Amino acid sequence: MKTKDDLLSIVGYLEDSSNFKNGKANKVYIPENEDEVIEILKYCCKEKIPVTISAAGTGNVAGRIPTEGVILSTESLNKIIKIDSKNKIAVLQSGVVVNDFLKEIEKINLFYPPFPTERNAFIGGNIATNASGEYSFRFGPTRNYIKRIRLILSSGKVLDIKRGELFEKEGFLDYGIFKIKMPSYRTPDVKCSAGYYIKDKMDTIDLIIGSEGTLGVITEVELSLIDKLPERFIIIIFFDKDEDIPEIISKIKEQKDKLNIFSLEFFDKNSLEFLKEEYNFVVGQNCAIYIEADKEKIYLLDEILEKINYKDTVISESFSDYKKLIDFRYKLPENINSYFKKIGSIKIAIDASVPQEKFAQLYNFYKKIQKENLNLQTVIFGHIGENHLHFNLFPRNELQKELAEKIYVESIKKAVSLGGSGFAEHGVGKTKNKYLELMYGKEGVLEMAKIKKVFDPQCILSLDNIFPMNYLNFV
Numbered sequence: 001m002k003t004k005d006d007l008l009s010i011v012g013y014l015e016d017s018s019n020f021k022n023g024k025a026n027k028v029y030i031p032e033n034e035d036e037v038i039e040i041l042k043y044c045c046k047e048k049i050p051v052t053i054s055a056a057g058t059g060n061v062a063g064r065i066p067t068e069g070v071i072l073s074t075e076s077l078n079k080i081i082k083i084d085s086k087n088k089i090a091v092l093q094s095g096v097v098v099n100d101f102l103k104e105i106e107k108i109n110l111f112y113p114p115f116p117t118e119r120n121a122f123i124g125g126n127i128a129t130n131a132s133g134e135y136s137f138r139f140g141p142t143r144n145y146i147k148r149i150r151l152i153l154s155s156g157k158v159l160d161i162k163r164g165e166l167f168e169k170e171g172f173l174d175y176g177i178f179k180i181k182m183p184s185y186r187t188p189d190v191k192c193s194a195g196y197y198i199k200d201k202m203d204t205i206d207l208i209i210g211s212e213g214t215l216g217v218i219t220e221v222e223l224s225l226i227d228k229l230p231e232r233f234i235i236i237i238f239f240d241k242d243e244d245i246p247e248i249i250s251k252i253k254e255q256k257d258k259l260n261i262f263s264l265e266f267f268d269k270n271s272l273e274f275l276k277e278e279y280n281f282v283v284g285q286n287c288a289i290y291i292e293a294d295k296e297k298i299y300l301l302d303e304i305l306e307k308i309n310y311k312d313t314v315i316s317e318s319f320s321d322y323k324k325l326i327d328f329r330y331k332l333p334e335n336i337n338s339y340f341k342k343i344g345s346i347k348i349a350i351d352a353s354v355p356q357e358k359f360a361q362l363y364n365f366y367k368k369i370q371k372e373n374l375n376l377q378t379v380i381f382g383h384i385g386e387n388h389l390h391f392n393l394f395p396r397n398e399l400q401k402e403l404a405e406k407i408y409v410e411s412i413k414k415a416v417s418l419g420g421s422g423f424a425e426h427g428v429g430k431t432k433n434k435y436l437e438l439m440y441g442k443e444g445v446l447e448m449a450k451i452k453k454v455f456d457p458q459c460i461l462s463l464d465n466i467f468p469m470n471y472l473n474f475v
């Protein structure tokens with residue numbers, strides 16, 4: 001097994017896509033097989049050394065960054081064990097880079113539907129955060145495609161959990177070597193990556209998905225695949241008024257299956273400002289809806305367009321147009337982040353989702369805040385098809401920072417009051433852990449701490465992820 005203990009090598013593991021600055025570790029273990037994972041965990045458990053699990057470090061909430069102890073990096077657990085094209089399944093070690101895997105299955109005309117936006121991530125990181133992707137509107141998040149997980153507990157014991165075998169029964173989740181009493185909270189029926197997943201009659205595998213490294217080390221997974229996607233086209237539709245967007249979205253969603261829509265996104269006026277250098281067709285536009293759909297169904301597009309009052313459209317006529325418009329989505333977060341880094345502003349990212357019928361209320365809430373606080377720079381964009389928008393705030397001074405934090409808390413409360421989630425994707429990690437109570441109350445979060453203690457009684461794994469580690473002292 002490889003290890004690293006010089007400061008220079010460790011520093012690279014103390015960052016991800018968040019701006020978390022308090023990372024600290026004594027050593028990095030890089031196991032090359034499952035036996036070595038077990039060996040490290042048994043040793044750390046005996047010595048009570050905190051272990052934080054690290055994958056590719058593309059996470060947004062500092063989940064892989066420890067504040068003490070050691071790091072267990074899955075980077076050498078990177079074998080694609082099997083791709084079974086007949087049954088459309090694949091078995092991978094958890095450190096496989098998603099992009100490498102996608103390239104392999106593309107060769108045999110198969111596709112992995114979660115298609116995460118950041119494809120440098122590892123498959124294990126995706127499972128631990130229940131990552132969503134470009135086509136989540138059509139296919140849902142990672143959870144839906146995970147058939148089996150091998151999870152190594154901090155004690156070194158191995159759980160091999162298969163989907164479809166064990167479900168919640170009489171208030172318990174049975175993992176063979178222990179049972180988990182169902183807590184009182186439930187995960188809402190919306191896009192969600194907020195703490196441990198709990199639903200009535202749930203499959204036991206689903207608790208592990210989205211558990212952000214706090215329950216065990218995922219070493220191996222079985223995924224389900226589908227046939228490669230049909231050729232697609234993109235249309236960007238511009239509107240003069242943004243008040244009607246929720247209604248327009250409802251009309252477009254009615255055509256989801258008919259048009260075979262894969263992706264449905266939104267860009268407000270402030271977002272479009274960040275794209276005008278590369279895409280001059282956005283100049284003077286007020287807001288836009290972006291649709292990616294099956295090229296064979298393009299002849300049905302007029303059915304949508306005649307139902308909505310739009311101003312302009314841009315459509316991909318060729319494959320090179322398509323490629324250019326695909327980048328339209330990527331460019332925005334990239335341009336936003338580099339601009340605000342340059343001017344030294346922080347980003348407060350609201351990432352809430354709500355049920356479809358409540359979407360207009362959340363949208364109007366965001367728009368009202370925007371109008372009432374014109375001095376505070378904001379953008380609203382993202383996954384409108386999933387009733388999930390990114391509402392990013394960029395405070396420029398202490399006063400604005402206070403205001404932005406107040407808006408953050410109020411927005412989570414609003415989403416939760418509408419039956420939604422304050423954390424639709426990315427997880428909670430360390431940067432948002434103090435806010436999880438806004439969604440589940442103190443009692444709910446303490447129930448999560450109790451679950452962790454059953455899986456990890458010595459409390460050494462990925463501490464401070466999901467909830468502050470002092471919660472573990474109260475259960």
Ligand SMILES: Cc1cc2nc3c(=O)[nH]c(=O)nc-3n(C[C@H](O)[C@H](O)[C@H](O)COP(=O)(O)OP(=O)(O)OC[C@H]3O[C@@H](n4cnc5c(N)ncnc54)[C@H](O)[C@@H]3O)c2cc1C
Nearest residue numbers: 055056057058059063121122124125126128131132213218
């Ligand atoms: C440009 C960009 C775009 C992004 N877009 C999206 C998006 O659209 N949707 C989305 O959901 N996310 C998105 N992300 C966030 C990020 O890519 C995901 O959270 C991803 O799943 C993290 O994977 P990783 O391999 O980088 O994990 P890391 O950041 O290394 O770790 C993430 C968490 O997983 C845990 N973990 C990792 N491996 C294991 C394992 N084997 N066993 C147990 N726990 C483990 C870690 O402890 C940590 O808590 C984006 C990030 C970037 C930079």
